[in-house]
Amino acid sequence: MSTLVFLEHHGDELLKGSLGVLAKATALGDGEVAGVVLGSNVRELAASAGNFGAAKVYVADHPQLEAPLPQPRVDVLARLVEDGGIDTVLFANSVLAADVAAGLAARLDAGLNWDLVDLTWEGAKLVGKRPALQDSVYVEVGWTSEPRLALFRSGSFDPSATDGSAELEDLQVALEDFSTAARMVDQAHEESEGPSIEDAPVIVAGGRGLGGPENFVLVEQLAKALGGAVGATRAVVDAGWYPYATQVGQTGKTVSPKLYIACGISGAIQHKVGMQSSGTIVAINKDANAPIFEFADLGVVGDVHEVVPKLTELVKQRKGE
């Protein structure tokens, strides 16, 4: 087996999700595992994957790969997979990675299984596990031909740091005409302040049910009492109540803290995918039919404006503050 892991980066960091998939690929323990980094001025970044289990990293360093757009990446990967004898390509889900994986599937007529949470060998078959229908059933899926492409659900695996170094191999970049027909004009990314919520052991998150930006203070106070960080839903970030860097969900951070307390959050799929792998989930919402109650360990049907401040006081008392 010759496995390739798509290593996505943002700024000067390889994404945690990609490194988690790299750890999974290495742990499968069969054949060679290489990473691939595509971007501009990324050779140093590519080399850093050696500290996470990659013995070999392919790198395409080219100005036309600077913007995080999928199609130029498909061009480079398609050639690498065909010429490099690669039979399996693994991706950690993201807005970019999903589009790259699907474009590559069409280009190579290769099977793509998505939303996987695990990958194992069963006899001579590589088997992926995919939770389906609101996670009520686990589907075991496979591939009928090579190369096999797999897209993993966010937060499925943790990276594993090793003392290693990676051998770099440079790739040629030759792009299709249609791959340059989309251009990045502007990137409005807020720089986050303070530690990233991705590493917080406890997250208290607020949604539209808080009623207004002024009520986020309730969430902040509870987070402070528990020694945690504050998260937010897309709806409230879009409404300007809270900064983008705190957004948890499909278009936001993927988090898996030990404890996640959702305050006034309905639990739409957009939010769920970013926090469903949390250890313990507590939800407070006044709508008894909110989808969040389907995957919360403890659900409270009640008014966040009453329950949250009371809980903050009780936590403080317990801690003797």
Add this chain to the structure above:
Amino acid sequence: MKIAVCVKQVPEGSSRIDPETKRLDRSGEGALNPFDANAVEEALQLRDTSGESEVVLVTMGPAKAQDALRKALAMGADRAVLVADEGAAGADLVATSYALAQALERERADLILFGQQAGDSDGAVLWAAVADRLRLPVVSQAAEITHGDGKVTVKRQTEFGYDVIEAELPAVVAVSDAINEPRYPSLKGIMGAKSKPQETLSLDDLGVAADRAGERGSRTEVYALGDPPARGDSTKIDDDGNAAQAILDFLAERRLV
């Protein structure tokens, strides 16, 4: 401007997987995939701000996918194309994107829209595969679309913030469910939907060979269905004034506080 919207029929209400075929049970009532309603709405808004425009729906599915098409026609789309063929059943991404690309090739739309995901399979990848087959630029997670001068400008929402991406037309764009609030069909729309042109095509009509379609043309397979790992007991309580204490006790028991 001609706008094609790719839509999908999904089972109404709760879905199940047929243990025999290991495919999604599509025997019950069908509904328009809710995420596709955002794409239809966006197409209608773009049509109505640029004269001489047409919105055509394209779908692949069983014959009764007509139900989903009728809902989108009632919202205001102009006509519909349904690829319905028994040979297309069990198609995965490779087979579906191939057949859909053939259907779209006939339409030659300036803009091809998709919704952000399928409500049944949770698939959120089809547009990129279709765009590759059509050799067109693609942008996903669109939170805003404007067009002019032979191109679209898309505000794309990612994990890190907003990107602004320009793509030459024709282009493929997948919209986020935050882009708009889909309209409800009016009574007039519902009545009018029945008389709008609806075309049904077979794989033969599209020139799709049998070995590139359905299960035969697919590159993935389903081996087994199993139960999800137990998540532990889930408790739901009503706040009677003591919910905060109940949460604290729960956290203390799990050593989380």
